[in-house]
Structure formats: C-alpha cells, structure tokens
Amino acid sequence: MLDIIIGNRAYSSWSMRGWLxxxxxxxxxxxxxxxMWSPEWDLARATGPLALSGKVPTLVDGDVTLWDxxxxxxxxxxxxGRDRFWPTxxxxxxxxxxxTAEMHSGYPDLRRDCGMNVRRTYAPAPLTPATQADVDRIVALWTLARTRFGGTGDYLFGxxxxxxxxxxxVATRFRTYTIPLPDIAARYVEAILAHPHVAEWIAAAHEEPWVLDRYER
Structure with a gap:
C-alpha cells in the first residue's frame, strides 16, 4: 500500500502534485x-518519514521513499504504464x-508573489514585470500544447x-489572484479546476482548520 505524506492542502502546491x-x-x-509548522511536522522532519528530505510530498512505497x-x-x-501519465x-x-520539467524548476517570481491558497480569491492587482513574464510564458506553453495536441479533449494533450x-x-493561483488570461488559457484553467481529482483536493482544503498567516495576503 502506498502512503503519500502531504502538507496543508490549502497551501502546499507540491503536496497537491504528489497527491494528484x-x-x-x-x-x-x-x-x-x-x-505544516506544527509539532507533528517538526517531529516527522526530525525522526519520522520526512527525515530524508524534510519535504512534502513524500511517497512511501514499501522500502522505497521518494520526496520529489x-x-x-x-x-x-x-x-x-507510462501512457496513463504521458501522451503516446x-x-x-x-x-x-x-x-512539465520547466514548470518543475521554473517560474520563481510567480511562486514567490502568488503563493498557492486555494481557499481565497483576491481582487486583481498589478503583477511585477517578472511575474507577468512567468504568466506569459505559461500561457504560451499551454497554448502551444492545446493547439498542437489538445484535439477534442479539455486538457493540454487531450x-x-x-x-x-x-x-x-498554477491554475489555482491564476484563479486565487484573478489573473487575466486569454480565452484558451482561461478555458483550460476551468477544465483543470473542474477535474474530479482537483475538485476533491480543493474541497478537502476548505475543510481544514488551519490558517497560516505566512500564506495569507
């Protein structure tokens, strides 16, 4: 049996990816x-399942542990089967x-200025030029994937x-911060947020009792 160790659903974008x-x-x-930042969190990072990396998500699969x-x-x-995850x-x-690799390692300004918080929707505010550049790059990649490989499906590769x-x-960030998007990107955000797995995560986040000021505007 796999065990996926996650942080707060409201705030932990990497946990969301691992869980999805x-x-x-x-x-x-x-x-x-x-x-996150609770006594249980500190103990798990010191001596428990997060001791290898101190990070979430961590997946434990028998004697195999992965934290990326x-x-x-x-x-x-x-x-x-790779076809479950990747186009054929x-x-x-x-x-x-x-x-996917670019998302994994990139967009530092968007990450810093627009932290994930799936329980909030803020009024639009000007983005820094660097953050806007991250948004523009993501929109360009989404548009490329959708127009070349999206076909009749709702997602990047159908x-x-x-x-x-x-x-x-990223889609949750665009909604949280009410970031203006062209039509093709806006439709994709709606499709992602409506996916049953994503909707399940967000619904569970709304049931969490924890509010961490460091992640709130």
Whole structure:
C-alpha cells in the first residue's frame, strides 16, 4: 500500500502534485497529512518519514521513499504504464515532458508573489514585470500544447495526464489572484479546476482548520 505524506492542502502546491499523481495512478493508497509548522511536522522532519528530505510530498512505497513530485510521477508511471501519465505520440510526449520539467524548476517570481491558497480569491492587482513574464510564458506553453495536441479533449494533450496535474497548482493561483488570461488559457484553467481529482483536493482544503498567516495576503 502506498502512503503519500502531504502538507496543508490549502497551501502546499507540491503536496497537491504528489497527491494528484497517486490519485491518477489508480493504485490503492493511504494519505498522511502533517500540518505544516506544527509539532507533528517538526517531529516527522526530525525522526519520522520526512527525515530524508524534510519535504512534502513524500511517497512511501514499501522500502522505497521518494520526496520529489516529478520523481513520484515517474515511479508511478513505471508501475502503471507510462501512457496513463504521458501522451503516446513521441512528439506530444516530448513536449509534455519538456513543459512539465520547466514548470518543475521554473517560474520563481510567480511562486514567490502568488503563493498557492486555494481557499481565497483576491481582487486583481498589478503583477511585477517578472511575474507577468512567468504568466506569459505559461500561457504560451499551454497554448502551444492545446493547439498542437489538445484535439477534442479539455486538457493540454487531450486526455488528463502528468503535465496537467503538475500545472494544477498554477491554475489555482491564476484563479486565487484573478489573473487575466486569454480565452484558451482561461478555458483550460476551468477544465483543470473542474477535474474530479482537483475538485476533491480543493474541497478537502476548505475543510481544514488551519490558517497560516505566512500564506495569507
């Protein structure tokens, strides 16, 4: 049985990605939620399942432990078949991997200025030029994927997959901060937020009792 260890659903974008990956795998799993910056969190990072990295998400699969969202995706793809996570056509799969890797390592200004908070919707506010550049780059990649490989589906490569779950927290940020988007990107955000797995995560976040001031505007 897999166990996915996550932080607060309201705020932890990386936890969301790891959890969505496990959900997409279709494999049975349990989840362990550790409220961030709590005594339980500190203990888990010191001597418990987070001791290897101090990070969430962490996936425990028997004697295998992974603590990086993209590594979790690849581990699950190896077990369940890569076509569950990645497009089958080589050109589409190459683009999906490239934009997913760019998301994984990029967009520092968007991350810093627009932290994930799925329980809030703020009035529009001007973005810094650097943050706007991150938004523009993401929109350009989404547009490229949708126009080349989206077909009749609602997601970047038609069917929901790894690229979509990795960008899901970005979609929540665009809604939280009411960031203006062109039509193709706006429709994609709506599709992602309506996906049953994403909607399940957000609904659970609204039931959490914890409010962390460092993540609130």
């Amino acid at each position: 990956a496990v959900r997409l795998s279709g494999l049975p799993f349990t989840e362990t939620l550790l409220p 969202s993209l590594a979790i995706v690849e581990h699950l793809a190896e077990q369940t 056509a080589p050109s589409a799969r190459a683009l999906a991997r490239s934009i 069917d929901y997959g790894a690229a979509d779950l990795m960008f899901a927290p």
